[in-house]
Every structure is written in structure tokens, then in C-alpha cells.
Amino acid sequence: MSASTSPLAPAGFPELPDVGGVRLGAHAAGLRYQKRADLFLALLDEGTTVAGVFTRSLCPSAPVDWCRRILHRGSARAVVCNSGNANAFTGRAGDTSARLTAETIAEVHGIDPDDVYLTSTGVIGETLPDDALVTGLRAMQAGEADWNAAADAIRTTDTFAKGSSATADFGGGVAATVVGIAKGSGMIAPDMATMLGFVFTDAAVSAEVLQGILSPSATASYNRITVDSDTSTSDTVLLFATGALGNDPIVSLDDPRAVALAGAVDAVNLELAHQIVRDGEGATKFVTVRVTGAETEAAASRIALSIGNSPLVKTALAAEDANWGRIVMAVGKAGERADRDALRIHIGDELVTEGGVVADGYSEARANVFLAEDEVTITVDVGVGDAEATIWTCDLTHGYIEINAGYRS
């Protein structure tokens, strides 16, 4: 765990409202970390629906396998997380730990194990201590919603707890609440950053509509951030709708309430994704990379990620060095069509290149003013079309090496 809070962290954990139908718990089971909560539980009222997106890793963790197996049911009564051990690449023992977790929670709270969603985050390849795990799960209480304590319990190398909320106006004075918490700071790359996200709403929504809201929302948020291009075995985002609001259930994506809810879910997911980048291991800059003028949105996204993942671009950002040649390099290696002689690169508001050369009147001094900020925007027009995409990343510093060359010790 990192000692000091990221310099890019928000001022504090946000005030988050209660979500009807959600009770929260956290508990220090001592599974790996000492003197802090390492178990998280959300208990959900009967009738809660669920949607999920998961890592595309071909070596997923046991909890990911578990969630994928039960997701088709569309119902949920609980979600559990343990931090410090990913329960990934743990074979049959890992499957047993997962099943034990679900069965223990189900027994204690009188629910169906197949309504219990499981997540684990931490070291890969170590078996969970099942006895301590079960003891901890049995001891964990769920009550009023202390979101900060919940967000703390799911941290690993995170230096701050992550949370966000938004409201969806359903008209007639009715508004749904959306609250999310997340964890993640390394092993972050598209196709699910190494991260867990739990988002809750009190709206009544069918599981199908919920999935229709979550999937594109994850694509536009968690899948557009990158810290180190690594993708974890455990990435999971779950969206739960308890129905405690008492609205007529939303059963169509065309329902204006679905649109309102999607807007709120998008806002929460994007804010959580940005917080993860702000906690990027060793990060000192929050970097927005916007690519315009591409052939397709997918091409724009790939070019933006090629820039955002380049160690040479990221070290130049750390040094506040306007070494824009490395941006040209990253565009060139992306493998997507770009017109070298039409590339327009901006650092902040400073136009750097135009017509295949450094721009007339380009001032490195002015570019450096933008680079000296905590938040840097790089804009690249690749001159071949109308599509665009934005991704978010951070710089690459000694801090990243520090954290990752010592994670297990």
C-alpha cells in the first residue's frame, strides 16, 4: 500500500446520499491487511435487479466466473468484496472459496447463494484462508450506508477512497438516486481497467434495461482510461437497482426515465473512472487525450490509447517536457490511418504542429505552461475523417516503479 495520498486526489470523500434498499457493511477479517477493513458487503432488498460487465481476460478470477454464471438470473440480494487477495488462478480451491463466500452470506442473511455477487481484488495466485474468510463473513454486519467505510474496505494500492453520486429526474417530482464506489489504481487498461465498481440505484428497472444502460456506460468510462496498459483478471462493474423508489418498473430503454437514469449512471461511472486515473500509481498529472479527425470512433480511441499508453509520452509528461515528437511516434505506431502531413497537435491551447511540421509561432515556453499544470490536455487531429474519442491517463513516474517493485513485500 502506498503511504501518501495521490497529489491528484479530490479534496475529500464526497457526501453521498443513502440509496433505498441498500445496507452496507465493512469488516476487518485480517485476510491479508492488518488493522483495516478488508471485507465489504452490500445487502439489497428483495426484487433488486442487476447488470454486470467483466474483464475480457482469458484467465479470469473465480469470482468473475461465479458472477458470469449467475448474471442471467437478473436478480441480486448481496454483493461481497474481499481486498488483498484476488482469488485468481487458484483453481478448484478458488472456486471453493467463492462458493463458500456466497453460501455463508446466503445462510447468515437468509437469501439464495445464486443472488450473491462476488468480487476479490489483490494478489493473484494465492489461496484464500477459508476459515478466516468464513469467520469474517459471519461477523460482518450490514446497516446504515457508510459509503466512505465501504469504499475504504475495497482499496488495495488505492491511496484514496472513490465515490460519486448523481440524480435521475423521472418527472412529477420523482427522482432516482445513483451512488457508486470503486477501487483501482494500477493494472488499469481498457477492456476493464483493474478495478471494481459497485453502482446502486433505488429505481425499479428490469435487468435487461439495466444491462442496456451499463454496457455502453462502461465502454465510455472505465474502458477509456489507462494507467499502465495492464488488464486484470478481476475487473468487475456491477449495477444494482433495488426498486425502493417505488416507481413503475422501467422496462424499455426508450422510456424517458431510462434515458434520465442512463445519464446519471454515466455521470457516476465517468467520475469514478476519472478518480481511478487520479489515483494512478505514481501519477502526478491527470491527462486527457482527445483524438479528432479519425476515420471511426474505434480508430480515434486506438490512437488516443496509443498515446496514453506510451511509456515515452508518459515519462515526458512526468518531466513536463514538450517532447511532442513522442506524440507523433505514438500516432504512427497506432496502426490506424492518419495523415502525417495534416497532423495538428495541441498541448493545452498551444498549437504545436500543423502541415507535417512544427507550427508557425509555436512556443515551447507556452506549451510548458500547460504542462506545468496538474491537468494536461493533449489534442491530436489526424486529418482523415470526422470521428473522435477521448481517453484519460496519467504520467509515468518513479512512483509507479516504487509501488510495483514492492507490492507484495
Place this chain on the structure above:
Amino acid sequence: MSASTSPLAPAGFPELPDVGGVRLGAHAAGLRYQKRADLFLALLDEGTTVAGVFTRSLCPSAPVDWCRRILHRGSARAVVCNSGNANAFTGRAGDTSARLTAETIAEVHGIDPDDVYLTSTGVIGETLPDDALVTGLRAMQAGEADWNAAADAIRTTDTFAKGSSATADFGGGVAATVVGIAKGSGMIAPDMATMLGFVFTDAAVSAEVLQGILSPSATASYNRITVDSDTSTSDTVLLFATGALGNDPIVSLDDPRAVALAGAVDAVNLELAHQIVRDGEGATKFVTVRVTGAETEAAASRIALSIGNSPLVKTALAAEDANWGRIVMAVGKAGERADRDALRIHIGDELVTEGGVVADGYSEARANVFLAEDEVTITVDVGVGDAEATIWTCDLTHGYIEINAGYRS
């Protein structure tokens, strides 16, 4: 430039033989670096044939454009390199500098400008000082083959000069000599590492056969190494055959002499590629990643590169930490078929995982003995086929950040 020599460097620059028909020159033109040679010239006898492979970057440098334009001729009389400035993303000014370089060398040495091969390496996006360049080119002499001086002149962040030689037995007491020099230590990734390689032989070989030897040789060497996953705008490998040996020209790849020559060229290219990894920016470990049991060689190579490019794997290697879970992660994110429950991972000779879990009798202490060595081998059998591939990489250390957060200053 880095101050100290890589700890993985060979004991010294190798003794390299003369190659008939090749004269070498180096010169300090002060284009960027002071008090060291920054221009390199090889003059080649009439009748020299040439083959080339180039970066797949879509933003190639002016010299790459130049070489691609003339390569179809198959003939060469000179190759020039300037270090410190890549002449990339320099627009029409860059094209002018390239043409001026070729024309100056052609005029001084009485050859055709379209037989002059050009390479540049260094910072992207800065225009070359044409007057100083031309003055330097005119002043540069070519004479006896001082390979070490030549290899020194093409260095940028390289901490040691790179050279290698081999012999091809043509039978009947006739043997061709193959000598190569190279540069590269960062911006190294497949599809041409950020590197330049110049390989010379005294054999007489048609340009077609030469290309047929070079292309697969580059795939199996330079395109199987990675330092930081970044690909440069300038990567170029050129293979020249002067014919000074006086053999009947080799005009078919089926000729046994072509096979012998290919073996020698392969050996030189692989050794140069390994030297580049040994000079990986900040490297303290030379790492071999061998993937077996894949569906195809391309799949094996992609999985191996996913491991070799992972910042989390590379920082664990730097820490000599047997955090093999990160290897599982990298296999999982490669996007190629692998059987999680059949993965067999070795660190050195130590079997780490088997059957989807940590292996019976696995000893982290024994794994750590292998990780403490300068040279580490990771072997992963992915359990779905018979294909395999090997790539070479290095660890990721504070030294990489140090070098790349200060390259231009």
C-alpha cells in the same frame, strides 16, 4: 545520454573483421552532440546490392521515405547515418535535408544520389542544421573499417556500441564474412524496434535473394525484442552485399550458399537484437520469454510480447519478486487462446504453476535464485497447441524513468 554503461553490456566491443568492398568513416559534425562523432558513412564498392526493412510507423521519417523510394533499384554505394536528430516529422525541410545529404555524399564520392541510403536517429520534430550537416558530410573521410568507431557514431542513448560478425561457408574453402553494427536502447518494440542496423557481407548476392534473407531474419530478431512497447518513426535495417568475395552471384534462395549466408545473417541480427535488449534503458535483467503450446506461432509471439511488455511483469522482474500472478494476468490480456487450467509457468527451471494453480512443491526461494541472476528465463506453456515463440525483453526500473524524463534536457 546515459552516463554509465548498462550492467548487461558485453565485456567489450567484439573484434570484427574487415568486409571486402566496405570503407567506413565517422565524423564529429556537432549537429547535436558535442565532442563525439555524430555522422557515420559506409562507402560500398560498385556492384553492391541491398535489402532493407523499415518501421511500420505511419509517420515515418524523411530518411525512411527516401530509402523506401530507392530500394527497388537494388543497388547501393553508400549508407549515411546522423545521430541526435531523427529528421522525422520535419515536413519539406526534412525531405530537403535528406536530399542534400544524398547529393553531397554523391558529389564528393562520384556516385549516384539514388544509391545513397540514409538514416537518422534522435529527437523527432526538429529540423537539421543543413549547413553544418553539409560541412560535416564533406569533411568526413572513409577508409579502413573501424567498426567500433562506426558503431559509436550511431549511438544516441545507447550506453555501449553494438557489433557482431559471423561467417558463411560456401564450400571449396570459400567463406563469406558478415559484419553488423546497430544502435537502439529505447522506443524498442516489434515491427522494428527503435533501432538502426547495418549489416555487410562481401558475398555476391542478387538484391532479391538478399531481401529474401533479410525479411525473415528481421522478423525473428529485431521484431522479437521489446524494451518499452514504443515503435519509432525511423527504424531501419539494411543488408549490403558488396560482391568483393568474387563468388558466382547467388541468385536463388534455394542455393546452398544462400542458406549458409542466411544462417550467418540470422546469427548477426539475433546477436545485435540481444545487445539492444541488454542496453534497454534502465535495464538490469536480460529476460527471455518463451511461450509454448500455443495455437500458432503468431499467437505464441503475441502472448510472449504481452508478458514482455507488461509494466507490472517488468517491475516485478526489477524487484526480483516471483509475482507470477502478473504473468497469468499478461497471458489473460493477450487476447489469444490459452487454457487457464493447463497453464504451466516456469521461472528459470522452477515449475511455478500447473493445472490452474500453484504447482505442488513450488518453492519461491528457488524461483528467487533464478530471479537474482542477470539473465532470467520465463517459460509459459498455454496448453492449447504445438506452436511456440521466444521474445527478449528487460526489466522496468527507475533508470528508464531517469533516462526518458530527461532525454532532451
